[in-house]
Amino acid sequence: MRKYPNLLKPIKLGNTVLKNRIIAAPTSMMDMTPDGRLTPYNISYFEMKARGGAAMVTLGESITDSETGKSHDRQIRLDDPNILPSLTRAVMAIKRHGALANIELSHGGKYGGITSIGGEEVSKKKAYGPSHEVMPNGEIVHEMDTAMIHHIVKSYGLAARKCKRAGFDMVMVHAAHGWLFNQFLSQVENKRQDEFGGSLENRARFLMMALDEVRKAVGQGFPIELRMNGDDFIEGAMHLDDYKELAKLLEDKVDLINVSAGSHDAENLFVRTHPSMFLEHGCNVYLAAAIKEVVSVPVACVGSIHTPEFAEEILASGKADIVELGRALLADPYFPKKAMEGRAEDITPCIRCFNCFASLTQRNVVACAVNPVIGQELDNKYFDPVSDRKKKVLVVGGGPGGMEAAITASDLGHEVILCDNSDQLGGALKFAGKVPFKQDLFDFAKVLEARVKRSKIDLRLKTEVTRELAGSIDPDVLILAAGGQAFIPPIKGIEGAHVMKALDAESDPSQIGDKVLILGGGLVGCETGVHLGMNGKEVTIVEMRDQMAPEANDFHKMALMMEMEKYVKTMTETKAVEIVSDGVVCQTRDGSMVKVEAETVILALGVRSNTVLTEELSDVGSEFYIIGDNVKPGQVMEAVWDGYYVARDL
Numbered sequence: 001m002r003k004y005p006n007l008l009k010p011i012k013l014g015n016t017v018l019k020n021r022i023i024a025a026p027t028s029m030m031d032m033t034p035d036g037r038l039t040p041y042n043i044s045y046f047e048m049k050a051r052g053g054a055a056m057v058t059l060g061e062s063i064t065d066s067e068t069g070k071s072h073d074r075q076i077r078l079d080d081p082n083i084l085p086s087l088t089r090a091v092m093a094i095k096r097h098g099a100l101a102n103i104e105l106s107h108g109g110k111y112g113g114i115t116s117i118g119g120e121e122v123s124k125k126k127a128y129g130p131s132h133e134v135m136p137n138g139e140i141v142h143e144m145d146t147a148m149i150h151h152i153v154k155s156y157g158l159a160a161r162k163c164k165r166a167g168f169d170m171v172m173v174h175a176a177h178g179w180l181f182n183q184f185l186s187q188v189e190n191k192r193q194d195e196f197g198g199s200l201e202n203r204a205r206f207l208m209m210a211l212d213e214v215r216k217a218v219g220q221g222f223p224i225e226l227r228m229n230g231d232d233f234i235e236g237a238m239h240l241d242d243y244k245e246l247a248k249l250l251e252d253k254v255d256l257i258n259v260s261a262g263s264h265d266a267e268n269l270f271v272r273t274h275p276s277m278f279l280e281h282g283c284n285v286y287l288a289a290a291i292k293e294v295v296s297v298p299v300a301c302v303g304s305i306h307t308p309e310f311a312e313e314i315l316a317s318g319k320a321d322i323v324e325l326g327r328a329l330l331a332d333p334y335f336p337k338k339a340m341e342g343r344a345e346d347i348t349p350c351i352r353c354f355n356c357f358a359s360l361t362q363r364n365v366v367a368c369a370v371n372p373v374i375g376q377e378l379d380n381k382y383f384d385p386v387s388d389r390k391k392k393v394l395v396v397g398g399g400p401g402g403m404e405a406a407i408t409a410s411d412l413g414h415e416v417i418l419c420d421n422s423d424q425l426g427g428a429l430k431f432a433g434k435v436p437f438k439q440d441l442f443d444f445a446k447v448l449e450a451r452v453k454r455s456k457i458d459l460r461l462k463t464e465v466t467r468e469l470a471g472s473i474d475p476d477v478l479i480l481a482a483g484g485q486a487f488i489p490p491i492k493g494i495e496g497a498h499v500m501k502a503l504d505a506e507s508d509p510s511q512i513g514d515k516v517l518i519l520g521g522g523l524v525g526c527e528t529g530v531h532l533g534m535n536g537k538e539v540t541i542v543e544m545r546d547q548m549a550p551e552a553n554d555f556h557k558m559a560l561m562m563e564m565e566k567y568v569k570t571m572t573e574t575k576a577v578e579i580v581s582d583g584v585v586c587q588t589r590d591g592s593m594v595k596v597e598a599e600t601v602i603l604a605l606g607v608r609s610n611t612v613l614t615e616e617l618s619d620v621g622s623e624f625y626i627i628g629d630n631v632k633p634g635q636v637m638e639a640v641w642d643g644y645y646v647a648r649d650l
Helices: 040-051 083-094 145-165 178-187 205-218 241-254 268-273 283-294 306-316 333-340 355-363 377-381 400-411 436-456 468-474 501-507 523-534 552-565 611-617 636-648
Strands: 011-012 016-017 021-027 056-064 101-107 127-129 140-143 171-174 225-229 256-260 299-302 324-325 390-397 415-419 457-459 479-482 497-502 515-519 539-542 568-571 575-580 583-587 593-597 600-603 623-626
Touching: 011 457, 021 040, 021 101, 040 056, 040 083, 040 377, 056 171, 083 101, 083 145, 101 145, 145 171, 145 205, 171 178, 171 205, 178 205, 205 225, 205 241, 205 468, 225 241, 241 283, 241 390, 268 552, 283 299, 299 468, 306 324, 306 333, 355 552, 390 400, 400 415, 400 479, 400 593, 400 636, 436 468, 436 523, 468 611, 479 611, 497 501, 501 523, 501 593, 501 600, 515 523, 515 583, 523 539, 552 568
Parallel strands: 021 056, 021 324, 056 101, 101 171, 127 140, 171 225, 225 256, 256 299, 299 324, 390 415, 390 479, 415 457, 479 623, 497 600, 515 539, 515 600, 539 568
Antiparallel strands: 011 016, 575 583, 583 593
8 A cells, every 4th residue: 555545546637637646836937938938948847847756747827918917027928829839849748757737827917017027027018907006116007998808818718728739638727926816806906896896706707707718718627727825915905714705606617726825916925925944834735724625626735845744644634635846846856756656755855945936036047956957957858877987986075065976976886985074964954953944954964864875875974084094095086075164253252152153053052041142144144043033042143244144045035034023133234343251342334332242152154165175185086076165155055066966977
């Protein structure tokens, strides 16, 4: 009997049977062609999810009427007469691996005409929404007239028909997250006095008409999925009781209701729609469970469902019928297959760092901190893993980068020796398990550690690699992944007994007093401050720069700053001058001196590359590589990617 009987049980939607209860949630790409056609890179991205065992793979935010609804720089334009070949090729790539293909039909509503919220394109088109509105940036939203509403309704039918023609097995109508239909549903945004405003039934009329048009286009038996919120989390807008009534209005028009939450109309809700590391896993599942109680059609849940065990519990307890996985399938597209094979312990966990979203918005290409293949699926698909010859590889440092390098080199058939000077693998992540919101990061380190121990790697802990030891091993390749060194500035009093490094504070919090001052407001300092604040400490962070955590990506920073407001006092443009027995004397931005009281002072002033060790070992072996913080201090993503690609190319 399978370990996850509910998760791996087939389910029928319309006349279509899904082989298990896992759907790859809709995700969008920003590296399509300028006119919104899928490239081989995009298709390979979706194909990998199919290869990994998901029952169905969903293409995200595909616009039904691009003249009024395109809300990002690059989106699939379903009204493009030449879009069909790329859609068809995506479907073929997904279905040849035994998965089904789904596509999200969307319209940006008022965001279809203003400055793009998903890129840098500046639109000069008019913006149309449910009601007249002046946006915070001064742009005008015009009220849609009934002729435009009927035109958009028709566009949904035409788009659905085209998707069925391309071979898709289901279509999803997007009515959540602040897009067109969600705008019409919201009492805050919809002030209309006609048949599309006022009562819930009137506000839902546009959506119901579109669903009817889609049904007419695809026919009976062809499954339609509806994505809707369970709560907007905006004062005065739609909440759970409202959405229960909406679900009852719409259930006879759809075959699956996908329940999400939040709206980009309120910026801080992004980290609730896509739960941050500070929220519990599955924090929106209760909304799906409540909707499921009032409808007879299957219900799907979404949002930080991180393990097969958790997914099984959701399904077994009747909270939902299907789980939809987004970031979890970036971290490990083979999540479903590993669950099926009883290898859940080898699933790479999503660490909820938002690097995927940040990479999309900053570089227009998706990337994952813990999976170096994401965004480069096409290149890796044709990589020949056979090395020219077997090499002896010495990896120095057992952090995430060193472990990834050792695992990859070993998998390619090389003889690998992995040395670390401590008694435990994990590097800077080894104590992350003591911080509740870093548990995913700790779990990632433990997955890598387990892979090391299952492999043929010669693991040598408590081993300091000197030039003499490295010479005696005589490797063909030396990969230096020893990490950086904490930066200790020449501040008077910094050697005091009440002064400690951030990593030491994480590993042994018992030494920390009730009043804490953290020197350094980078990512490490801020996250340490939040953790200590959560534990009842009175925390002040002193930072010389004009902002906190400037190196954090925009999405993680959004979540982090929300927590900082709860737990931490901050002082920017402030310099520590002297550490004294009861605090720190600081110079503020105006030049004045102030003493900040503290029982414990924590140093979070960043790391520096270990150039001494680099110079000492650089001529050992015929090939020498440095990765991670030894190259340039960074974050987990840089170390993991360096380790994978350096080892892959040996």
